Structure formats: C-alpha cells, structure tokens
Amino acid sequence: NRQPIIAIDGPAGAGKSTVARQVAAKLGLLYLDSGAMYRALTWLVLQLGISFEDQCAIAELASQSEFQLVPEVDPESPQRVWINDQEVTQAIRSIEVTSQVSAIAAQPAVRKALVQKQQIFGQKGGLVAEGRDIGTQVFPDADLKIFLTASVQERARRRQQDFEEQGQPHISLAQLEQDIAERDRKDSTRKIAPLQKAIDAIEVQTDGKDVAEVTAEIINYYHQRL
Numbered sequence: 001n002r003q004p005i006i007a008i009d010g011p012a013g014a015g016k017s018t019v020a021r022q023v024a025a026k027l028g029l030l031y032l033d034s035g036a037m038y039r040a041l042t043w044l045v046l047q048l049g050i051s052f053e054d055q056c057a058i059a060e061l062a063s064q065s066e067f068q069l070v071p072e073v074d075p076e077s078p079q080r081v082w083i084n085d086q087e088v089t090q091a092i093r094s095i096e097v098t099s100q101v102s103a104i105a106a107q108p109a110v111r112k113a114l115v116q117k118q119q120i121f122g123q124k125g126g127l128v129a130e131g132r133d134i135g136t137q138v139f140p141d142a143d144l145k146i147f148l149t150a151s152v153q154e155r156a157r158r159r160q161q162d163f164e165e166q167g168q169p170h171i172s173l174a175q176l177e178q179d180i181a182e183r184d185r186k187d188s189t190r191k192i193a194p195l196q197k198a199i200d201a202i203e204v205q206t207d208g209k210d211v212a213e214v215t216a217e218i219i220n221y222y223h224q225r226l
C-alpha cells in the first residue's frame with residue numbers, strides 16, 4: 001500500500017518546479033525534480049567531454065551514476081543536486097546545459113535508466129514528481145496527474161525574471177521565446193516518451209495566475225481525489 005503520488009508534467013517554463021515544491025511542502029510530501037536528473041547527466045557528459053553520438057558511453061554513465069536530490073528546508077529554494085558526489089545545483093541551470101539537455105533526454109537508454117531510478121525513488125509513494133513523462137511513463141498509476149501549461153510569451157517573461165533574479169546576463173524576450181519554442185518542439189516531437197498530456201491528467205493553464213493560486217488549485221484537486 002503506497003502513499004499518494006502527484007504527477008506534474010508540462011512544457012519548459014510553465015512553473016512546474018516552483019509549484020511542485022509548494023504543493024509538496026504544503027502536503028508534507030517529498031519532491032522529485034526529474035528534469036534535474038537529465039540536467040545533471042548532461043552536465044557530466046559535457047564535463048567528461050563525451051560525444052553526444054556515443055550513446056553507449058552515455059547510457060553506461062546514466063545507469064552507473066548516483067543522483068542525490070536533497071530538498072532545502074525553505075520550499076522557495078530549489079533542491080540541491082549531486083551527481084556522483086559532485087554538487088551541481090547551480091551548474092545544471094547554465095545556458096549550456098539548458099540548451100543541450102533535450103538531446104541527452106532523447107536517447108532511449110538514458111530514459112530507461114533515469115525512469116528506473118525515478119521509480120525506485122518513488123516506490124513508497126508520498127511524493128510530488130515533476131517532469132515531462134511522469135504521468136505517462138514514470139508513474140502511470142499516480143493518484144493525481146496535472147498538466148501545467150502557459151503561453152510561450154508568459155513562459156519567456158518568467159524565465160527572464162528568473163535570470164534577472166539570479167544576476168545572469170540579460171537575454172531578450174524574443175530570444176527566450178525562440179529558445180522555449182525550440183525546446184517544446186524537441187520535447188514534444190521526439191520518438192521516445194514525447195511530452196504529452198496523459199489522458200487522465202487535468203490541464204491547468206497558468207497565464208496570469210501567481211504561484212499561490214496555482215498551488216491552491218492543485219491542492220483542491222488533490223483533496224477532491226483523495
């Protein structure tokens with residue numbers, strides 16, 4: 001008898017991480033950021049100078065690597081991430097990792113290895129898991145599935161604000177919109193586990209809503225279900 005699982009999927013920049021962290025904190029559940037695992041692996045591949053073509057070496061690295069995701073006490077801060085005992089919390093948010101991660105995440109053997117690790121992490125339940133394929137592949141039996149969306153314009157605005165808050169160099173909205181649209185295209189057209197709304201997922205549109213509103217909406221659905 002496992003504890004409840006909430007799956008939150010959706011495109012880049014829809015606010016999944018912020019919302020998933022808040023929902024987890026409010027309900028006293030664990031939080032799993034699956035994207036952080038794809039990012040950490042991408043960081044390691046770049047670090048080791050392994051060619052993206054070398055799918056065998058990358059698959060091996062994916063299954064042998066140890067990922068540690070540790071929540072901060074403050075639900076506002078992102079969780080800290082380690083891969084093979086190296087902390088990569090900040091490094092995995094770089095523009096380089098962000099622009100390359102989709103290519104790594106599209107490799108079937110990588111997905112197989114990371115999905116398996118995510119399933120082990122969640123086998124007892126009691127968590128909010130966030131990503132692209134949580135409700136469809138990782139936890140298809142999740143108790144509540146949310147598909148979080150926002151327009152490309154809204155998502156670009158939020159990314160720009162994030163970058164500003166992190167003191168990163170200014171990037172134009174046009175550039176960000178283009179990057180987001182491109183990542184959407186890659187994530188939703190790839191052959192294996194494309195970004196797709198599960199048939200039993202509830203779509204939550206977040207344009208013009210703040211984090212508290214979206215969080216409350218999801219918690220409402222949760223109480224209706226459980």
Ligand code: C5P
Binds near residue numbers: 012034102103106
């Ligand atoms: O959510 P985040 O933007 O950190 O995810 C980074 C990338 O990892 C996504 O653009 C996608 O290519 C990949 N990803 C995935 N499946 C997941 C989570 C992330 O393919 N469950």
